Amino acid sequence: MSLASESYFQQSGRALTNAAKVTARDVNVYYGDKHALKAVDLNIRANEVTALIGPSGCGKSTFLRCLNRMNDLIDGARVTGLITLDGDDIYDRSLDVVQLRARIGMVFQKPNPFPKSIFDNVAYGPRIHGLAQSSADLEEIVVTSLQRAGLYEEVKDRLVEPGTGLSGGQQQRLCIARAIAVSPEVILMDEPCSALDPIATAKVEELIDELRENFTIVIVTHSMQQAARVSQRTAFFHLGVLVEFGDTEQIFTNPQQKLTQGYITGRFG
Amino acid sequence: MTEMVDQVRVSATSEKVNARLQRRYAVEKRFRFYGIASIIIALTFLAILLISIVGRGYTAFVQTEVRLAINFDASVIDPSGGREKAVLSSADYAALVRDALTARFPEAANDRQARRDLFSLISQGADLELRKMVMNDPSVIGSTRDLWLPMAAAVDQLRKGHMSRDAEKGGQYTARQLGWIDSLEASGALAARFNKWLFTAGDSRQPELAGVWGAVVGSFYSLLVTVALSFPLGVATAIYLEEFASRNRWTDIIEVNINNLAAVPSIVFGLLGLEIFLNVFNLPRSAPFVGGLALTLVSLPTIIIASRVALKAVPPWIREAALGLGASRLQMVMHHVLPLAMPGILTGTIIGMARAVGESAPLLMIGMVAFIVDVPASPMDPSTALPVQIYLWAASPERAFVERTSAAIIVLLCFLAVMNATAIYLRKKFERRW
Numbered sequence: 001m002s003l004a005s006e007s008y009f010q011q012s013g014r015a016l017t018n019a020a021k022v023t024a025r026d027v028n029v030y031y032g033d034k035h036a037l038k039a040v041d042l043n044i045r046a047n048e049v050t051a052l053i054g055p056s057g058c059g060k061s062t063f064l065r066c067l068n069r070m071n072d073l074i075d076g077a078r079v080t081g082l083i084t085l086d087g088d089d090i091y092d093r094s095l096d097v098v099q100l101r102a103r104i105g106m107v108f109q110k111p112n113p114f115p116k117s118i119f120d121n122v123a124y125g126p127r128i129h130g131l132a133q134s135s136a137d138l139e140e141i142v143v144t145s146l147q148r149a150g151l152y153e154e155v156k157d158r159l160v161e162p163g164t165g166l167s168g169g170q171q172q173r174l175c176i177a178r179a180i181a182v183s184p185e186v187i188l189m190d191e192p193c194s195a196l197d198p199i200a201t202a203k204v205e206e207l208i209d210e211l212r213e214n215f216t217i218v219i220v221t222h223s224m225q226q227a228a229r230v231s232q233r234t235a236f237f238h239l240g241v242l243v244e245f246g247d248t249e250q251i252f253t254n255p256q257q258k259l260t261q262g263y264i265t266g267r268f269g
Numbered sequence: 270m271t272e273m274v275d276q277v278r279v280s281a282t283s284e285k286v287n288a289r290l291q292r293r294y295a296v297e298k299r300f301r302f303y304g305i306a307s308i309i310i311a312l313t314f315l316a317i318l319l320i321s322i323v324g325r326g327y328t329a330f331v332q333t334e335v336r337l338a339i340n341f342d343a344s345v346i347d348p349s350g351g352r353e354k355a356v357l358s359s360a361d362y363a364a365l366v367r368d369a370l371t372a373r374f375p376e377a378a379n380d381r382q383a384r385r386d387l388f389s390l391i392s393q394g395a396d397l398e399l400r401k402m403v404m405n406d407p408s409v410i411g412s413t414r415d416l417w418l419p420m421a422a423a424v425d426q427l428r429k430g431h432m433s434r435d436a437e438k439g440g441q442y443t444a445r446q447l448g449w450i451d452s453l454e455a456s457g458a459l460a461a462r463f464n465k466w467l468f469t470a471g472d473s474r475q476p477e478l479a480g481v482w483g484a485v486v487g488s489f490y491s492l493l494v495t496v497a498l499s500f501p502l503g504v505a506t507a508i509y510l511e512e513f514a515s516r517n518r519w520t521d522i523i524e525v526n527i528n529n530l531a532a533v534p535s536i537v538f539g540l541l542g543l544e545i546f547l548n549v550f551n552l553p554r555s556a557p558f559v560g561g562l563a564l565t566l567v568s569l570p571t572i573i574i575a576s577r578v579a580l581k582a583v584p585p586w587i588r589e590a591a592l593g594l595g596a597s598r599l600q601m602v603m604h605h606v607l608p609l610a611m612p613g614i615l616t617g618t619i620i621g622m623a624r625a626v627g628e629s630a631p632l633l634m635i636g637m638v639a640f641i642v643d644v645p646a647s648p649m650d651p652s653t654a655l656p657v658q659i660y661l662w663a664a665s666p667e668r669a670f671v672e673r674t675s676a677a678i679i680v681l682l683c684f685l686a687v688m689n690a691t692a693i694y695l696r697k698k699f700e701r702r703w
Contacts, residue, residue, distance in 0.1 A: 048594055070593065101595035108593070112586040114605060124604070125594040175590070182594060 021046040021179065021186060021216045022067060027081035029062050029071065036062050037063050038240045040081075044186075044233075049208060049217045051231035051248065053224060055263065058237040060220045064188050065142065069097050070103040085186070102129050105179035109191040111171035113163035113178070118155050121163040121174055122146060125182035141181055149177035169200020180215070187211065189219040193226065205230050224264055229253050236260045290649065322682075323692035326435035326675025332464040332477055334417040335391065335423040337369040339399065343411045352407050355546075355700045360403070362396035366418070374449055386446050392419040394466070394478045417462060422476040425448060425676060428459065431668055467676060476669030479662075481677050483644045487557045487637065487652030488626060488684070494561020494648060495568060495625050500618050502565075503572030510573075511580040512602050531570035538566040539634030547635060554636040555651035563631040568621035572649045575617020579610040612696040623685055629656035 020043040029037035037059040044050045052060035069090065071077045083090050088106065090100055097182045102125075108218060113121050122142040125131075132138035143157075146152035151173040155166070163174050172192055179187055189208070193201040208217060210231045220228050226250060227234050235245040236259075244260045262268055280399075345349070345368075346360040370377075370387055377383035395418035402409055422442055426432040427450065433440040434447055442450070453459045466473075471483030506527075514520045541561035546552045552559045583606050591601040607614075632638065637653050638661065645652035653661070655677065662674040 018405065068593065070589070073579060075587075098595050098597050101593060106589075106593035108586060108589060112590040114587065114590060115609065124596075125592075128594070128596050128600055128604075178590075180593065 010043060019046060020044065020209050021086065022218075023082075023084050024063070024066075024077060025082040026042065027063070027066060027083060029059070029080075030078045031074065031078045036240055037066075040242045042235060042242060042245060044216060044218055045111070047212055047214075048233055049219060049231040051227035051234045052218065052220045052237060053222075053227050053234060053239035053263075054243075055268065056098070056222075057239075059240040060235075060237045061190055062240075063237070064190055064220050067186070067188055068101050068106055069104070072097065074146045075216075102182050103184050104186040104188060105184035105191045106151065107172070107175050107179050107187065107192050110195050111168055111175055113166070113174050114170050115162060115164050115182055118146075118163045118174060119158045119159040122177050122181045125178060133183065143226060145177040145181040146174075148180055149173045149212070150203065150210075151177055167200070169203060171194050172200070172204055176204070176211075180211070184215065186218065188218045189217065191220050191222060194222060201226075202227060224252070236263060288332075297341055319534050322637075322675050322678050324675075326677075326679050328429050328431075329467060329672040330464055331461040332466070333420045333428050333459060334462045335420050336415055336417055336458045336460070337366070337373065338413055339365055339369050339416050339418075340413045341365065341399075341403065341410045343367070346410055352410075354403070357407060358401050360400070362399040362403075363393075365396045365399055366391060376507035377449075381643055383445065386443065387449060390424055390446060390449065392421050392477045393475060394419045397478075399509075417460070417693035419466070419477050420459070422667065425477060428454075428461070429672075431672070440441050447619035467673070471644050472653065472661070473638060473642060476665075476667050476673060479670070479673060480657065481658055481680050483641060484653050484655045484677070485680065485684070486644050487560070488647060488654040488656075490648040490652065491560040491564055491632075491654055492622060492626060494558055495564040496622060498561070498565040499568045499572055499621065503618070503621075504576050504614060506569075506573050506604055507576030507580060508607070511577050512606065513598065515595060517614055527570050527573050531574060534630070535567050536629050536630040536634065538563055541566065541633030542631055543634045553649055553651070555639050555641065555653075556649050557645060557652050557654070558648040560632050560637050560652075560654060561648065563635055564625040564628060567628055567631060568625045570624065571621035571624060572614075572618050575620065576610070576614045577615025579617065580606060582613060583609045608699075611699045615695045615699065616692050619688055623688050626684060627656055627681070628687070629654070629660055632657050633660075653688075655684065 022044040022200060024040055024042040024044075027037060027040040027042075028035065040059075040063060042063075054060050054063060065071045066079055066083060067090075071079055079091065085100070087101065088095065094261075114124065116124075119142055122145050123138055125133075125136060126141050132141055143152060144197065146155065151170060155161075155174075163171065166174060172195075176192075177188075192208075193204050196204065205226065211217060219227075219231065231248045233246065234251040236243045236250040236251065236257075238259055244255060244257045246256075251260065252264055255264060300491065342365065345364050346362070347356055349356065367384075367388055370391065371384070374387060377387045377519075398416070398418055423432060426433065426440065427440075434442070436443075450459070466478050466480045466482060469482050470478060470480030473479040510520060510523065542559065546559050546562050549556060552562075587605050587609065588601055591605050595602065632654050636651075638657050639651060640661070641651050641653055643650070659674055659677045662670045662677060670682065
């Protein structure tokens, strides 16, 4: 990796302090009449992996989608409360949602590469945001992003082939490369490994740990082992309520709430 | 002991399953039979339709012509010898044809009735042919040429066996006329030659000179206008309704109305076109441009509905992926959703166009049913359209128009086949895996 590309990502990593990158205060989400998320307060620190766990329908994905306003797309969804990114209200009228999503990238549950070439998949974000000055620049960004996603060695000879032709695990790493090509500050991951086999999962988890150096990561997962492996902080949701939030080690070894204890010991879920 | 009970239970169950299995197979077999039977019935009707159309129509592709030695007599065509265009164009070419015929049958030369009978055997198109030759190349004047010239449609019908020789069975020729025809036939001067008028001429009162080209060009211009208007309008409407508009009472009302419009009889659109385009906007009557406007109204609902279905079929995660990267809604649609929906949209559009090509009712209302001889040179010239031409010929009393009606239907079917083949080609070309 060249020095130029290193500095490109250094900028996007911002300060390496553990201050709160994203804060949520009294966040409520309603889908029509359904109160899906109830009064959630949460601080997400920079350069950490924050895991959101909880049984199905507990609101963890809903919360994740509030952070880059993907809930705006759902008819009848309403969000109240305050969510800030570096102190700025992301639901403020003056804030442009396109710019917000450039700063907060997202990786989805099912690998969803565009039906275009591997190169075009990664280049799409930089292209629409005008991040590359020249085609050499663009190529640099694409190669670096693929390298950081640990995919470059596997695909370097077939960048022009369709991204949909890769295996599931490769596709998901391609989606991660696509997300980091925009050099966001925060990456949201919605159960990124649920459609992958154990080996591909291990690779993605390893990748998440490396990415933490430059990005703030929020990951929703169904697997408690995964949360324990990759995250520094864990939030446990149940029925739309944030039950417990703390250091991952503390949550898994010494949960303060009975509900949390019940869930992580597998008594329900 | 318990083992034995289990054994018994298992065999009893499998017996029941077996009994049902036979029934299931029988039902499946019956269903398959029904399917095949219905396909066979549908194909049979299609075959009957095609055979009857082609069977009636194929004879129209050839036409009886006569070989005559024409003397381009300078004293008849251009007595002054100036060779001016005006003189050449208004010369009495029919006289040349008459001279050639009386030279061939001298016995008719001095009998007025016989002359009239003889001259009625040849088409008026013969003198038009001679005129065209002279206008193209005045140097033929003064020479004698062996030329193939069109016979009257009734002679053609007689030779094709569509008309009886017997006057009591509808034959219209006298024994003397039949004698002349037989004499020409015996000397090898009559032949069925390719009917060039059918593919190059506009409509005509003389069946042997009538062609579909005017209607084909009219249909083509109408279609051009229809595509140019209904494709962008339809696709833009579908994109807006599907990707941008929020679901509320207004969009529900619009949706119901669009679906309703698809089912409105096309004559209603014709009346609307008559009132709006002709009476309010004062656009020219009988013009393919106005026909195209009316057909746009007919095909628009089909295109909107097909495009919306195609857009709906694009998986939602493509949209999420694009928006998640910070694409705007318009970028999401233009870069990802529309390209993936394109095959479906194009198929829908061409189905809409095929419907428009076959539509005659709205064109009747805006005057494209007029008798128009000239081939239109622009979309604003008066013209007719293929289905309307079929309607006009089907309503004509002459026996020769029967085969021409079928020939026009064959041309229309070929037109549609080309369009549908284009649809398949475009779909294959734009289709992508995802």
